[in-house]
Amino acid sequence: MLPTFATVDPDILRTSFAVVERRAEFAVKYFYSYLFWHHPGVRALFPLDFPEDMERQRDRLFAALTHVVARLEDPGLPGYLGELGRDHRKYLAEPEHYTAVGESLLAAFAAVSGSAWNAEVEKAWGEAYTAVADAMLEGARQAESDGEPPWWEAEVTGRVRHGDSLAVLTLRPHRPLPYTAGQHVGVCSPRLPGVWRPYSLANAPRSDHTVDLHVGLVEDGVLSDLLVRRTREGDTLRLGAPGGRMTLGTPAEDPVTFIAAGTGWAPVKALLEQLAADGPGPAEARLFLVARDIAHLYDRAALGDLRTRLPQLDVTAITPAPGRPKEQATERLLTALGNRANWARHTVCLAGPPRLVDEVAELLPLLGADPGRILHDPLPPTGGGPARPLGPGEWLLHRPRPHWHRPSARAPD
Numbered sequence: 001m002l003p004t005f006a007t008v009d010p011d012i013l014r015t016s017f018a019v020v021e022r023r024a025e026f027a028v029k030y031f032y033s034y035l036f037w038h039h040p041g042v043r044a045l046f047p048l049d050f051p052e053d054m055e056r057q058r059d060r061l062f063a064a065l066t067h068v069v070a071r072l073e074d075p076g077l078p079g080y081l082g083e084l085g086r087d088h089r090k091y092l093a094e095p096e097h098y099t100a101v102g103e104s105l106l107a108a109f110a111a112v113s114g115s116a117w118n119a120e121v122e123k124a125w126g127e128a129y130t131a132v133a134d135a136m137l138e139g140a141r142q143a144e145s146d147g148e149p150p151w152w153e154a155e156v157t158g159r160v161r162h163g164d165s166l167a168v169l170t171l172r173p174h175r176p177l178p179y180t181a182g183q184h185v186g187v188c189s190p191r192l193p194g195v196w197r198p199y200s201l202a203n204a205p206r207s208d209h210t211v212d213l214h215v216g217l218v219e220d221g222v223l224s225d226l227l228v229r230r231t232r233e234g235d236t237l238r239l240g241a242p243g244g245r246m247t248l249g250t251p252a253e254d255p256v257t258f259i260a261a262g263t264g265w266a267p268v269k270a271l272l273e274q275l276a277a278d279g280p281g282p283a284e285a286r287l288f289l290v291a292r293d294i295a296h297l298y299d300r301a302a303l304g305d306l307r308t309r310l311p312q313l314d315v316t317a318i319t320p321a322p323g324r325p326k327e328q329a330t331e332r333l334l335t336a337l338g339n340r341a342n343w344a345r346h347t348v349c350l351a352g353p354p355r356l357v358d359e360v361a362e363l364l365p366l367l368g369a370d371p372g373r374i375l376h377d378p379l380p381p382t383g384g385g386p387a388r389p390l391g392p393g394e395w396l397l398h399r400p401r402p403h404w405h406r407p408s409a410r411a412p413d
């Protein structure tokens with residue numbers, strides 16, 4: 001049985017985390033300095049050769065903590081943590097590493113909290129961290145006792161380029177990778193040890209166990225550059241444990257809307273393949289496909305095939321007006337979504353750039369969609385903007401663009 005957070009007072013954690021969050025940058029630096037100084041053995045788990053990756057790792061820690069603090073009463077939290085622990089086996093994380101991380105985290109929180117840190121707060125965080133670590137370790141132990149490897153070695157058996165910035169890789173894992181359409185995996189190349197990035201699996205499970213990845217070139221990206229430009233058939237990659245909640249039951253009978261932007265098409269394609277394979281599918285299905293320009297509406301043959309197999313699928317392709325920036329497609333998408341009805345009846349699967357996902361996920365309930373049936377996965381941002389909440393000073397220096405729900409309300413730029 002997974003540990004619960006029943007004994008931890010969520011208000012104490014939230015109030016004290018708000019204090020830490022305001023000095024997040026310092027807290028994170030303190031945390032890693034403390035961790036590496038007091039537990040030098042842990043260094044091996046982090047990609048110190050890639051400073052940019054260290055930055056991402058730092059952001060990820062805060063993103064994960066924020067996720068936990070925001071969902072303390074969520075009954076799905078232990079399940080999420082179990083999945084995280086199962087996935088952390090790819091970093092070769094052992095119980096003693098969890099202890100070292102917990103000790104360093106509390107030290108960092110105490111260091112940045114000043115007088116807001118007291119015995120009661122320390123006790124609450126100690127208990128919360130123990131519950132988090134126990135849930136993660138339980139997930140890892142379960143995976144190990146199920147005979148799951150910490151990662152799956154996979155050979156690249158196919159590579160198709162779509163323009164300069166996109167490649168579809170086909171991989172054959174050395175042993176079958178158990179997953180559900182819509183899920184994603186961590187991907188790592190032995191040529192960049194320790195650098196893991198999440199990619200959605202772009203196909204429903206196949207009898208030959210091969211999987212496709214759609215890889216878009218990320219500006220200044222380390223792994224995407226290697227995957228798009230320098231990976232060849234016969235190369236080996238590592239895949240972490242599949243995870244993610246953007247999955248549909250089988251057979252899926254309720255009306256469903258898919259919204260895919262850029263390579264967010266990958267998991268949506270997998271879900272459509274699953275619908276087509278399972279039978280007639282829901283009576284009502286709609287797909288909004290968003291791309292930065294017409295040339296980036298790739299994979300048209302596969303879409304044509306899916307339309308034949310799912311004749312009820314209503315497809316809307318959206319690109320920016322000629323000469324407008326790629327983000328304008330998101331405005332057009334929001335308008336198109338506003339023009340549709342029946343949101344209360346639809347399950348919505350949403351995949352694409354994090355900011356688009358955030359904007360759409362905020363808009364849909366205003367259109368009548370049930371927030372509990374809007375499915376998307378929190379993926380780390382790929383460049384172009386901060387990955388964690390901005391501190392007050394940073395906010396003044398880099399004011400975030402406001403999130404507009406009604407594009408018509410947006411001042412012309």
Ligand SMILES: NC(=O)C1=CN([C@@H]2O[C@H](COP(=O)(O)OP(=O)(O)OC[C@H]3O[C@@H](n4cnc5c(N)ncnc54)[C@H](O)[C@@H]3O)[C@@H](O)[C@H]2O)C=CC1
Pocket residue numbers: 184199200216261262263264265266267290291292293296320326327328329330331350351352353354355356376377379380381382
């Ligand atoms: N499961 C998921 O949610 C998946 C998410 N992704 C993510 O999707 C993204 C795909 O990148 P690309 O193919 O290069 O897409 P892209 O950068 O070409 O963007 C496609 C469309 O997304 C919208 N968009 C992009 N940046 C935006 C912004 N800052 N604010 C509002 N809207 C924006 C625009 O409408 C744009 O036309 C990556 O961030 C990747 O991590 C990819 C696969 C699966």
